Amino acid sequence: MYQTVLFDLDGTLLDTIEDLAAAGNHVCRENGWPVYSVEEFRAMVGHGIRNLVTQFSPEAYRDEAHVDGTLAQFSAYYGAHSMDHTRPYSGIPALLSRLRDAGICLAVCSNKADDFSRQLIEHYFPGRFSLVRGKLDGVPVKPDPAVVSAILEALHADPTTALFVGDSSVDIQTGHNAGLAACGVTWGFRSRQSLIDAGADFLSDTADALERLILGSL
Numbered sequence: 001m002y003q004t005v006l007f008d009l010d011g012t013l014l015d016t017i018e019d020l021a022a023a024g025n026h027v028c029r030e031n032g033w034p035v036y037s038v039e040e041f042r043a044m045v046g047h048g049i050r051n052l053v054t055q056f057s058p059e060a061y062r063d064e065a066h067v068d069g070t071l072a073q074f075s076a077y078y079g080a081h082s083m084d085h086t087r088p089y090s091g092i093p094a095l096l097s098r099l100r101d102a103g104i105c106l107a108v109c110s111n112k113a114d115d116f117s118r119q120l121i122e123h124y125f126p127g128r129f130s131l132v133r134g135k136l137d138g139v140p141v142k143p144d145p146a147v148v149s150a151i152l153e154a155l156h157a158d159p160t161t162a163l164f165v166g167d168s169s170v171d172i173q174t175g176h177n178a179g180l181a182a183c184g185v186t187w188g189f190r191s192r193q194s195l196i197d198a199g200a201d202f203l204s205d206t207a208d209a210l211e212r213l214i215l216g217s218l
């Protein structure tokens with residue numbers, strides 16, 4: 001039985017891509033830079049917002065000082081528009097309620113900035129998570145396992161009965177780097193094959209299948 005489940009946020013719990021793309025293109029337009037399609041943004045997300053901003057910035061604007069400024073522009077817009085189009089994936093709110101009712105401890109582990117992660121989780125899934133941890137200054141991003149270890153410690157959770165759930169190879173690697181089993185979900189931003197290639201221990205195509213996996217060994 002899994003006692004603790006750590007969820008990735010973007011592409012796993014919430015479909016955030018429209019709002020991330022809108023914020024990115026808003027910044028690109030403000031700066032007179034080329035814009036990108038939603039699909040192009042989908043490929044850029046996953047390594048934190050600083051990395052996203054660096055990727056959509058033209059080559060000449062990728063130094064630290066420019067990225068600091070662009071990150072501030074992005075964050076100002078995204079902070080005001082992060083819920084315009086963002087929605088939970090099908091079946092996720094009910095899944096989270098049932099897992100909580102079954103006594104399973106739930107946490108979020110995201111590369112999204114910590115304040116944005118908390119705002120979104122509080123808005124879409126109030127009261128479902130025991131702990132939400134996004135990217136904090138000075139803490140390395142996933143797949144570094146430091147954030148997972150910090151979450152497990154704060155929850156007094158046993159890693160041998162914890163599962164990491166995410167939509168990208170970064171999430172699978174993060175789980176494995178921290179010594180956890182890792183389940184890839186196929187409804188998110190990355191392909192099924194990329195999750196297989198990353199060595200996912202399990203794959204789930206639906207929230208129901210994920211529920212069976214988590215509760216199945218009860």
Ligand SMILES: O=C(O)COP(=O)(O)O
Nearest residue numbers: 009010046047048110111
């Ligand atoms: O902001 C990102 O890069 C992605 O965040 P995630 O870790 O929730 O997928």
